[in-house]
Amino acid sequence: MASDTSKRSSYFLISPMALIFAVFLVIPLLTIVVVSFWDYDEYRILPDFIFENYKYLLGSSVTWSIYLNTLKYAVLTWFFTLIIGFTVAYFLAFHVRSLTWQIVFFMLCTIPFWTSNIIRMISWIPFLGRNGLLNSALINLGIVDQPLEFLLFSDFAVVLADVHLYALFMVVPIFNSMMRIDRSLVEAARDAGASGFETLKSIIVPLSKPGIAIGSIFVITVVMGDFITVRLMSGGQSASVGLQISNEIGLLQYPAAAASAVVLLITVLLIVTALLRLVDIRKEL
Amino acid sequence: MAFFSKNRERRPTSFYFLAAFFALFVLFLYGPMLTIFILSFQGENGGLTFPMNGFSFHWFGNLFEKQAVGDFGGSFSRSLKLGLIVMVVTVVVSFMAGMAFRKRYKGDSIVFYLAIASLIVPSILISLGIGLLFNIVQWQPQWFTSALGAHLTWTFPFGLLIMFAVFNRFDPSFEEAARDLGASNWQTIQYVVLPMVGPSLIGVAMFSFTLSYDEFARTLMTAGALNTLPLEIYGMTTNVTTPVLYALGTVTTGFSFLVIALALGTVAIMRRRKGQKA
Numbered sequence: 001m002a003s004d005t006s007k008r009s010s011y012f013l014i015s016p017m018a019l020i021f022a023v024f025l026v027i028p029l030l031t032i033v034v035v036s037f038w039d040y041d042e043y044r045i046l047p048d049f050i051f052e053n054y055k056y057l058l059g060s061s062v063t064w065s066i067y068l069n070t071l072k073y074a075v076l077t078w079f080f081t082l083i084i085g086f087t088v089a090y091f092l093a094f095h096v097r098s099l100t101w102q103i104v105f106f107m108l109c110t111i112p113f114w115t116s117n118i119i120r121m122i123s124w125i126p127f128l129g130r131n132g133l134l135n136s137a138l139i140n141l142g143i144v145d146q147p148l149e150f151l152l153f154s155d156f157a158v159v160l161a162d163v164h165l166y167a168l169f170m171v172v173p174i175f176n177s178m179m180r181i182d183r184s185l186v187e188a189a190r191d192a193g194a195s196g197f198e199t200l201k202s203i204i205v206p207l208s209k210p211g212i213a214i215g216s217i218f219v220i221t222v223v224m225g226d227f228i229t230v231r232l233m234s235g236g237q238s239a240s241v242g243l244q245i246s247n248e249i250g251l252l253q254y255p256a257a258a259a260s261a262v263v264l265l266i267t268v269l270l271i272v273t274a275l276l277r278l279v280d281i282r283k284e285l
Numbered sequence: 286m287a288f289f290s291k292n293r294e295r296r297p298t299s300f301y302f303l304a305a306f307f308a309l310f311v312l313f314l315y316g317p318m319l320t321i322f323i324l325s326f327q328g329e330n331g332g333l334t335f336p337m338n339g340f341s342f343h344w345f346g347n348l349f350e351k352q353a354v355g356d357f358g359g360s361f362s363r364s365l366k367l368g369l370i371v372m373v374v375t376v377v378v379s380f381m382a383g384m385a386f387r388k389r390y391k392g393d394s395i396v397f398y399l400a401i402a403s404l405i406v407p408s409i410l411i412s413l414g415i416g417l418l419f420n421i422v423q424w425q426p427q428w429f430t431s432a433l434g435a436h437l438t439w440t441f442p443f444g445l446l447i448m449f450a451v452f453n454r455f456d457p458s459f460e461e462a463a464r465d466l467g468a469s470n471w472q473t474i475q476y477v478v479l480p481m482v483g484p485s486l487i488g489v490a491m492f493s494f495t496l497s498y499d500e501f502a503r504t505l506m507t508a509g510a511l512n513t514l515p516l517e518i519y520g521m522t523t524n525v526t527t528p529v530l531y532a533l534g535t536v537t538t539g540f541s542f543l544v545i546a547l548a549l550g551t552v553a554i555m556r557r558r559k560g561q562k563a
Binding site for chain 1: 296297299300303304306307310311313314315316317318320321324333334335377378379381382384385386388390393395396399400402403405406407408409410411413414415416417418420421434435437438441445495499501502505506515518519522530531533534537538541542544545
């Protein structure tokens with residue numbers, strides 16, 4: 001009897017969250033899948049069951065080059081955020097020796113992430129622009145004689161902004177993993193004559209893997225689906241899958257957008273499934 | 286503790302490299318924000334880049350003139366209201382879900398995996414899906430219906446994961462003691478559980494407010510006819526070419542920091558009160 005009531009109370013307690021996810025996550029995603037088989041003309045979407053949207057999408061070489069481009073952004077961003085995230089987390093966890101300073105430095109890293117992504121992208125304009133700080137400095141120092149054009153509105157700018165936006169997503173989970181490493185392991189390694197690099201390679205990196213996996217999932221999925229960074233930072237000169245979807249939405253070609261969305265979703269889920277083999281998320285909390 | 290007490294040991298060379306790297310990282314994070322903060326005080330004839338052409342509050346004034354840059358006041362108040370609603374709903378629902386997850390029951394992993402899915406599904410898909418759904422059933426998208434739902438799919442996973450982290454470290458013997466002393470279920474929650482998880486709930490509140498307040502992609506197709514602030518800012522990036530953009534950045538960033546300060550202040554006060562009682 002008692003377990004019956006407690007079960008019922010669990011179901012009661014979870015129901016609001018389950019309901020919201022059902023209405024605003026599950027049903028919308030199913031809607032996308034359904035609509036991806038629909039037809040459309042200039043004015044409206046027409047219920048149907050056709051494969052034209054997929055045929056057109058997968059048969060177009062543009063799609064493949066857009067996917068390649070998006071993957072390029074994702075891999076580059078992942079690589080740089082991983083290097084930065086690991087180094088920063090390692091510094092905080094193993095080289096800052098007082099807990100107070102660890103907290104202060106950690107807060108220092110997180111504060112910029114509480115502001116709007118769009119504002120953080122815009123903030124690169126005065127720095128990278130043709131007359132921006134970096135170009136002026138380079139010209140004044142005599143390193144270049146003309147402003148570098150590739151700094152803003154380029155692939156470089158997109159990856160730079162992505163790294164700037166999402167580096168914290170790597171720092172936090174890796175730092176979390178590192179703080180759980182038993183310090184006596186590190187000391188034992190050192191007593192046994194391991195160099196700093198050997199300790200890093202055979203103890204710290206393997207034990208930080210869950211954090212690395214979680215951070216990677218975050219960064220890769222967010223960059224794969226991104227469209228606003230690409231639009232703002234490439235100045236409309238590059239494309240990504242998300243941007244393609246948002247353009248199709250803008251043109252009211254909803255079934256085409258839905259088909260792109262389904263393919264993107266499958267891609268992202270495959271990547272995540274691969275990464276989840278490395279980590280059990282529920283254990284890491 | 287041994288780790289912290291060996292303070293006087295000589296620092297290895299690698300420490301200085303890492304410290305320099307960290308300093309550069311902080312500069313990388315803050316540098317661009319600082320430049321737009323400075324440039325938002327650009328003189329009336331100044332442009333989007335340095336040099337500063339005098340110093341003025343001109344662009345801040347410009348922000349509040351309705352014709353100049355769209356509807357800043359209206360979109361700000363909508364984002365504020367939406368953020369507050371999202372915050373309250375997320376705190377209550379995440380707390381309930383966190384309590385539910387302390388026991389195992391049939392189907393509990395479904396909601397957990399939905400939360401993870403909600404986190405990794407690209408935001409534009411949520412936007413598109415909800416937009417299509419409303420389109421098909423012929424409901425008018427509104428910031429307080431469709432956009433609210435879209436934002437909740439973003440804040441719930443964070444709320445739930447934070448509650449997991451909290452309850453994983455929560456000692457149930459306090460509740461057992463309260464029950465042994467004759468407290469009802471509700472009294473146990475009110476006098477034992479809530480005070481203990483209070484600071485984390487403030488964290489969830491701060492998280493969910495800021496995530497909603499800054500959310501762009503999930504609002505794109507769900508806000509309906511009236512813009513939220515991020516949509517307004519995005520519109521400005523394509524057609525405004527004056528430092529008023531930076532003024533807006535400075536104002537909204539300042540506002541975000543105010544929210545963090547409020548949240549941290551509340552936690553500090555709660556801690557102190559608890560200390561006095563003990």
